[in-house]
Amino acid sequence: MNKRLRKLLYAWELVRCVGRMPRPAEVPIDLVMPVCEKDLEILPLALEGVRHQVQHPIAAIYIVAAPSPVVEAFCREHGCHFVDERTVLGYDACSLNVKITPSGRDRSGWIFQQLLKLSGCIGTSDYFLTMDSDHILLRPHTFLAEDRRTVFYGSREYHAPYYANMKRLIGLEANSRLSYVAHKMLFSRSELAELRSEIERKQGMPWDQAILASLDRTVLSGFSEFELYGNFVPAERKLQLPWRAHSLTHDHLADYETLRRRYSWRFAAVTFPDYRKRRK
Numbered sequence: 001m002n003k004r005l006r007k008l009l010y011a012w013e014l015v016r017c018v019g020r021m022p023r024p025a026e027v028p029i030d031l032v033m034p035v036c037e038k039d040l041e042i043l044p045l046a047l048e049g050v051r052h053q054v055q056h057p058i059a060a061i062y063i064v065a066a067p068s069p070v071v072e073a074f075c076r077e078h079g080c081h082f083v084d085e086r087t088v089l090g091y092d093a094c095s096l097n098v099k100i101t102p103s104g105r106d107r108s109g110w111i112f113q114q115l116l117k118l119s120g121c122i123g124t125s126d127y128f129l130t131m132d133s134d135h136i137l138l139r140p141h142t143f144l145a146e147d148r149r150t151v152f153y154g155s156r157e158y159h160a161p162y163y164a165n166m167k168r169l170i171g172l173e174a175n176s177r178l179s180y181v182a183h184k185m186l187f188s189r190s191e192l193a194e195l196r197s198e199i200e201r202k203q204g205m206p207w208d209q210a211i212l213a214s215l216d217r218t219v220l221s222g223f224s225e226f227e228l229y230g231n232f233v234p235a236e237r238k239l240q241l242p243w244r245a246h247s248l249t250h251d252h253l254a255d256y257e258t259l260r261r262r263y264s265w266r267f268a269a270v271t272f273p274d275y276r277k278r279r280k
Contacts, residue, residue: 022145022239024055029143029186030123032130034064034085034113039133040074042272047078048256049137049269050129056144059125064088064116088116089208096212100220107220114225115208120192131184134272135245136256138264143186145239150186152230153243154178161216162224169214170202172231176240180230183245183271187229195232245269 031050035043050058061080065071075082086092093112100107116122117130129143143151157179166172196207203210216222230238246267253272254262263270 021140021241022142022147022149022151024142025144025146025148026057027127027144028057028059028125029054030059030125030128031061032064032117032122032128033062033133034116034130035071035133036065036109037068037070038274040070042134042136042253043074044078045136045256045259046131046133047080049135050131052256052260053137053139053141054129055140055142060123062122064113064122066092083122085112085116088119088122098212098215099217101218103220105220110221111212111215111223114223115211117187118192118196118207118211118225118229120187120189120196126190127186127188129184129186132271134274135183135269136259136271137184137269138260139268141184141268148237150188150191150233150238152180152186152233152238152240153182153184154180154240155182155243155245157181159221159224161219161222162227165214165216165223166228166231169210169228170198170232172228174227175231175235178240178242180226180240181224182226182243183269185226185229188233191233191237192229195229198232243268245271247271247273 033043033046047061062083063071063075063080064083064085066086067084072082074080093109096108096112098108098111099105122128127144145151154176155178159181162181163174166174199207199210203213205213211223214223230240244267246263246269248270250272259270
């Protein structure tokens with residue numbers, strides 16, 4: 001599907017879904033966020049967005065990172081639980097050695113944080129929300145509807161290697177006109193257990209090792225936990241809505257209320273990606 005057609009379909013979905021935000025289920029959820037020290041500049045704004053805009057009780061917030069006095073102090077200050085990332089899967093990013101050929105670029109950390117989410121073993125609630133640390137919610141977000149369908153937010157991103165990997169890993173085809181890559185996702189621990197079991201059944205090895213073996217190491221971004229999980233959840237258990245976010249450069253950083261006032265009339269969230277940060 002070409003970019004113009006995807007853009008038109010996305011615009012149609014935006015119009016079609018106006019007013020379709022479902023009533024939220026009164027179910028507590030955890031927030032699980034893998035981070036590193038450089039993320040702490042934007043993270044307070046991301047947490048403020050969650051606390052203001054997520055339409056479910058937040059049972060606990062888990063910040064997952066390498067051991068760091070700076071990150072641990074941040075957790076104490078902001079009422080979060082610190083989780084040593086090495087304790088989740090029994091290894092750290094350095095153990096993965098995921099390097100792209102021929103450039104040699106190391107993608108171990110990028111893959112590792114996806115495996116942390118798919119493990120489903122951080123926190124205690126039946127559902128947990130994960131979100132990019134530079135993503136700031138400006139309008140109300142429902143992630144679990146009253147009828148217990150998971151609400152997925154869709155973007156118009158399209159990256160063919162993600163779909164090729166899903167097919168290779170468990171024979172899964174894309175089942176949506178929108179992408180599930182939209183900075184945030186609610187995971188069900190029981191659905192994740194089904195997904196991990198399916199990977200192991202199809203590949204005959206532990207799920208995390210199967211994912212690592214499935215990677216096309218000639219592609220810079222060849223795996224997406226969001227695409228894999230979103231497409232795996234059966235249609236009757238989910239609802240997908242298009243949602244508008246806006247990428248900003250770091251010169252537009254401001255306090256939360258200023259960002260909400262400036263941008264929420266048009267966008268549901270704003271993002272301050274690291275690649276748009278002005279380098280000194």
